[in-house]
Amino acid sequence: MLTGYPRSDGRKGIRNVLVIAYLVECAHHVAREIALDYRGREVHVIGFPGCFPNAYSQRMMEALCTHPNVGGVLLISLGCESFNKYQLSRVVEASGRPVATVTIQGVGGTRKAMAAGRAFVDEHLPRLEQSERVAMGVEDLVIGTVCGGSDGTSGLTGNPAAGLSFDRLVAEGAACIFEETGELIGCEHVMAERAVAPGLAEELRGAVEKAARYYATLGYGSFASGNADGGLTTIEEKSLGAYAKSGSGPIHGMLKPGDVPPRGGLYLLDVIPDGEVRFGFPNINDNAEIAELMACGCHMTYFITGRGSVVGSAISPVIKIAANPEMYARMSEDMDVNAGRVLQGTPLAEVGTEIYALTLAVAGGHRTVSEDLGHQEFIMGYKTFEPLGPACLPAA
Amino acid sequence: MPTPETRLIRLADADNVVLLTTSIARGEVVTVEGLDVALEADLTLGHKLAARDIAAGETITKYAFPIGVATVDIPKGAHVHVQNVRSNHTASYVVSEDG
Numbered sequence: 001m002l003t004g005y006p007r008s009d010g011r012k013g014i015r016n017v018l019v020i021a022y023l024v025e026c027a028h029h030v031a032r033e034i035a036l037d038y039r040g041r042e043v044h045v046i047g048f049p050g051c052f053p054n055a056y057s058q059r060m061m062e063a064l065c066t067h068p069n070v071g072g073v074l075l076i077s078l079g080c081e082s083f084n085k086y087q088l089s090r091v092v093e094a095s096g097r098p099v100a101t102v103t104i105q106g107v108g109g110t111r112k113a114m115a116a117g118r119a120f121v122d123e124h125l126p127r128l129e130q131s132e133r134v135a136m137g138v139e140d141l142v143i144g145t146v147c148g149g150s151d152g153t154s155g156l157t158g159n160p161a162a163g164l165s166f167d168r169l170v171a172e173g174a175a176c177i178f179e180e181t182g183e184l185i186g187c188e189h190v191m192a193e194r195a196v197a198p199g200l201a202e203e204l205r206g207a208v209e210k211a212a213r214y215y216a217t218l219g220y221g222s223f224a225s226g227n228a229d230g231g232l233t234t235i236e237e238k239s240l241g242a243y244a245k246s247g248s249g250p251i252h253g254m255l256k257p258g259d260v261p262p263r264g265g266l267y268l269l270d271v272i273p274d275g276e277v278r279f280g281f282p283n284i285n286d287n288a289e290i291a292e293l294m295a296c297g298c299h300m301t302y303f304i305t306g307r308g309s310v311v312g313s314a315i316s317p318v319i320k321i322a323a324n325p326e327m328y329a330r331m332s333e334d335m336d337v338n339a340g341r342v343l344q345g346t347p348l349a350e351v352g353t354e355i356y357a358l359t360l361a362v363a364g365g366h367r368t369v370s371e372d373l374g375h376q377e378f379i380m381g382y383k384t385f386e387p388l389g390p391a392c393l394p395a396a
Numbered sequence: 397m398p399t400p401e402t403r404l405i406r407l408a409d410a411d412n413v414v415l416l417t418t419s420i421a422r423g424e425v426v427t428v429e430g431l432d433v434a435l436e437a438d439l440t441l442g443h444k445l446a447a448r449d450i451a452a453g454e455t456i457t458k459y460a461f462p463i464g465v466a467t468v469d470i471p472k473g474a475h476v477h478v479q480n481v482r483s484n485h486t487a488s489y490v491v492s493e494d495g
Contacts, residue, residue, distance in 0.1 A: 152441065152444070185486075237464065
């Protein structure tokens with residue numbers, strides 16, 4: 001039986017994190033210094049570095065500060081930035097979570113801001129740590145998946161094994177989200193055939209075509225040098241592997257960052273901005289994708305890696321799945337699952353079952369290796385999105 | 397009686413490439429579809445070798461899926477990678493000088 005922390009919107013959290021959110025890079029240091037005093041406890045730093053307002057970043061921060069794994073929020077403002085901290089604070093307050101805003105210019109500088117922030121954490125963290133958990137089911141879970149540091153093994157071992165776990169979780173009522181439409185280039189037509197409705201199929205194809213146009217304008221695809229070192233030759237070859245993360249079931253809907261799945265099922269997250277190309281690369285690294293999955297409510301994220309990424313995340317645990325057995329031998333302390341052993345004869349289904357079982361264990365409180373190592377990476381940039389089209393979430 | 401080549405795998409019958417399932421050093425001999433070839437470079441697992449002669453302009457298929465186009469004639473057993481294949485979508489970017 002799973003248990004979780006109940007939230008006022010009906011969702012349940014698998015962690016009870018006190019988030020410290022800086023609202024411009026100028027407030028980052030104060031946020032980090034406060035959090036350092038609580039090292040090893042569930043106090044995580046997130047934030048938005050920009051000084052210019054942006055509807056996407058506002059929506060992301062509101063979604064993240066009311067994420068089911070978040071139990072309380074401390075906002076750190078410099079004071080002159082454009083981020084709408086008043087609205088963010090109201091949204092958090094309306095969710096029933098404790099929230100306070102410390103404005104560095106208002107309280108009189110760095111030291112005073114740190115002291116005010118620590119007072120808030122001291123007041124609320126002990127209570128969050130003692131909160132009661134209530135019963136929760138697999139159908140309450142939202143699970144995301146990314147791959148990063150992909151190589152020629154990712155598509156053979158870790159990605160399809162994660163897909164098997166997705167198939168099983170969706171069958172049991174969970175919502176599962178795969179993403180990075182720029183890494184589905186070349187797979188769009190095969191993927192669209194899995195849509196539960198023709199209108200959704202059109203949206204799925206359109207999302208990948210948008211990604212291809214976006215990357216063509218920028219000149220580089222979602223293809224890093226390390227992908228080539230690992231034997232991947234082209235973006236479509238990388239896509240073929242990345243696509244396997246989605247499992248084999250029907251696709252029930254498409255989301256954009258901040259949209260929470262309305263019910264269980266398999267969803268594609270469209271991470272490519274709408275409109276003309278602006279603000280640079282859609283996702284500048286893997287953690288930018290993880291942040292968007294979390295904004296859609298993901299309780300945890302599968303991270304499949306061939307080259308050997310070490311990252312975790314603030315707010316939601318990351319399950320690290322090693323695709324490459326030679327990398328696993330070097331970096332096993334950073335990996336939760338050795339999917340690479342498929343290349344040495346272990347059945348793929350066995351690894352899929354291991355990932356599924358670990359998902360439930362982590363939901364129940366088991367700490368992932370990146371959590372234990374203290375990895376709490378977080379990043380967010382500028383984007384522009386139009387609202388979802390009506391065909392993206394077909395009627396149940 | 398030749399031993400089966402377990403260091404290579406062909407993912408689909410229609411594929412014109414095979415994959416290394418383990419890292420293999422330069423100069424080591426592997427048997428690609430009956431042909432013994434010495435590896436031209438150190439290759440890590442996941443890299444591809446031509447399963448047959450591939451002409452310039454032919455589509456490279458892995459898992460029966462098109463992953464790019466040969467830019468030059470690629471002889472059977474040769475390393476199939478960024479030096480002889482281009483994407484049908486966006487160019488691949490490579491920076492490594494590790495060899």
